[in-house]
Amino acid sequence: MGDQEICSMRRRRSRLTPEAYAAGILGGDLVMLSRAITLVESSLPSDRAIAGTLISQLMPHTGNSFRLGITGVPGVGKSTFIDSFGSHLTQKGLKVAVLAIDPTSQVSRGSILGDKTRMKHLSMNPQAFIRPSPAGDSLGGVTRKTREALLLCEAAGFDYVIVETVGVGQSETAVHGMIDFFLLLALPNAGDELQGIKKGIMEMADGMLINKSDGEMIPAARKAKVQFGQALRLFPLPESGWRPQVQLVSAINRDGLSETQEMIEQYREICKENGYWDQRRKSQSIQWMEDSIEDLLLRSFYGNSDIQSKMEAMKKAVLAQSQSPIQAAEKLVDDWLNLRKD
Numbered sequence: 001m002g003d004q005e006i007c008s009m010r011r012r013r014s015r016l017t018p019e020a021y022a023a024g025i026l027g028g029d030l031v032m033l034s035r036a037i038t039l040v041e042s043s044l045p046s047d048r049a050i051a052g053t054l055i056s057q058l059m060p061h062t063g064n065s066f067r068l069g070i071t072g073v074p075g076v077g078k079s080t081f082i083d084s085f086g087s088h089l090t091q092k093g094l095k096v097a098v099l100a101i102d103p104t105s106q107v108s109r110g111s112i113l114g115d116k117t118r119m120k121h122l123s124m125n126p127q128a129f130i131r132p133s134p135a136g137d138s139l140g141g142v143t144r145k146t147r148e149a150l151l152l153c154e155a156a157g158f159d160y161v162i163v164e165t166v167g168v169g170q171s172e173t174a175v176h177g178m179i180d181f182f183l184l185l186a187l188p189n190a191g192d193e194l195q196g197i198k199k200g201i202m203e204m205a206d207g208m209l210i211n212k213s214d215g216e217m218i219p220a221a222r223k224a225k226v227q228f229g230q231a232l233r234l235f236p237l238p239e240s241g242w243r244p245q246v247q248l249v250s251a252i253n254r255d256g257l258s259e260t261q262e263m264i265e266q267y268r269e270i271c272k273e274n275g276y277w278d279q280r281r282k283s284q285s286i287q288w289m290e291d292s293i294e295d296l297l298l299r300s301f302y303g304n305s306d307i308q309s310k311m312e313a314m315k316k317a318v319l320a321q322s323q324s325p326i327q328a329a330e331k332l333v334d335d336w337l338n339l340r341k342d
Contacts (some may be wrong), residue, residue, distance in 0.1 A: 015039065015046075018053040025156050026061060030129055033156050037131055040148040055148055058155040063281070065097075065154040066268065069175040071165045071201070072185030077211045078164055081185060081251040083119040088257040089160055090127040097129045097153035098122065099146060100164045129153065147178050147288055172201050177287050180271075180280070181206045181264055186228065188212060188220035203235055205244055207263050213248035214255065221248050240276045242267050307336050 021039070024032025040051040072078050079100070086096040098119065122128045131149065146163065153161045165175050176182050184205040202208075208228055213221035229246045237243060245263050249256035271277040301307060314332055317323035323331070 015050060018050055018057055021054050022057045025058065025152060028157055033129065033152060034131065036152050037149045040152065041133065041145050051148065055151060058151060062151045062154040065158050065161045066181070066264070067150065067179040068160055068162045068264070069165065069179035069182045070162060070185065071172050071175065076185045076187055077251050078185055079118040081209070081211055081249065082162055082164055083122045084251045084254050085257055085260060086119070086122040086128055086162065087125060088254065088261065090125050094159040095127050095157060096122070096160045096162065097158040098131065098162045098164065099149055099153070100130060100132045101146065101166055129158065150178060172204060176204045177284055180277070181267055184208045185211050186224065188217040188224050202231065206242060206267055207244055208232070208246045209249045209260060210246065211249055211251055214250035214253050240271050241274050242270050301336050304336060304339065306339055307332060310335060
């Protein structure tokens with residue numbers, strides 16, 4: 001028996017019943033919450049079955065957290081900001097969970113940045129929970145697993161669930177589909193930042209923060225605030241009825257944190273009053289269902305042993321140019337559909 005099989009057997013033995021996981025999570029047991037997130041991250045069919053039942057049991061206890069997505073180019077100080085802002089929220093008596101999506105090592109398949117170690121204050125706070133997760137090969141690491149982890153944190157009673165993305169890119173679209181407020185962090189060098197941030201990312205932002213607005217960078221930060229504000233005003237008023245704001249913060253000095261919380265709370269109040277809040281949550285649930293369908297179909301296709309064997313033959317045919325990539329794909333999908341009929 002190989003090491004991989006032994007590890008798999010040990011994992012299966014350590015799994016609890018969905019009821020045991022649910023009881024621990026609803027009781028605020030952070031160790032049980034961590035174990036449950038490991039469960040939903042697993043690709044083992046047996047674990048997926050337990051995870052599915054667990055999520056169903058906990059769904060009535062979810063939906064009460066504020067879901068905050070945070071993004072920005074590498075080096076903007078996302079983790080430092082979350083450490084400061086999360087600590088600020090806990091001082092106000094709120095509980096904060098952080099789902100920090102790390103880039104994945106192509107060698108070990110594990111996280112390589114270790115956000116938990118970079119949030120030194122929040123990681124030691126009893127009112128906080130930080131879960132670094134490897135991004136894997138999925139779109140920015142934001143997939144079904146992140147949604148499920150978010151729901152588990154909500155069921156555990158956290159007031160804020162913060163999702164930190166890898167960086168500005170395609171993953172932001174996935175994040176936007178699961179959070180309430182999308183916060184974009186930028187640096188004081190506005191000219192360079194405007195070149196580096198894609199228009200689509202700015203259009204999705206509900207608020208922007210110019211981080212590192214301290215010391216010699218204050219004049220540049222004030223200029224950046226004006227420039228970003230002008231850029232945001234060029235976009236049509238969002239469906240939420242909320243005009244995105246730009247504010248200055250210094251995560252290191254903890255300046256601007258109260259103003260950031262006030263901006264977020266104003267957004268929540270406006271969106272709940274005009275009905276956008278509920279509308280957005282409902283559309284996100286439908287999007288989750290549709291994404292889950294795609295995920296299930298892909299896993300069923302690539303997990304089929306007959307397709308796996310035919311895949312190698314088709315790859316050789318494509319490389320030999322006896323089949324075009326499109327023809328090979330169509331043949332494989334047709335074979336898979338026929339196998340499903342049998």
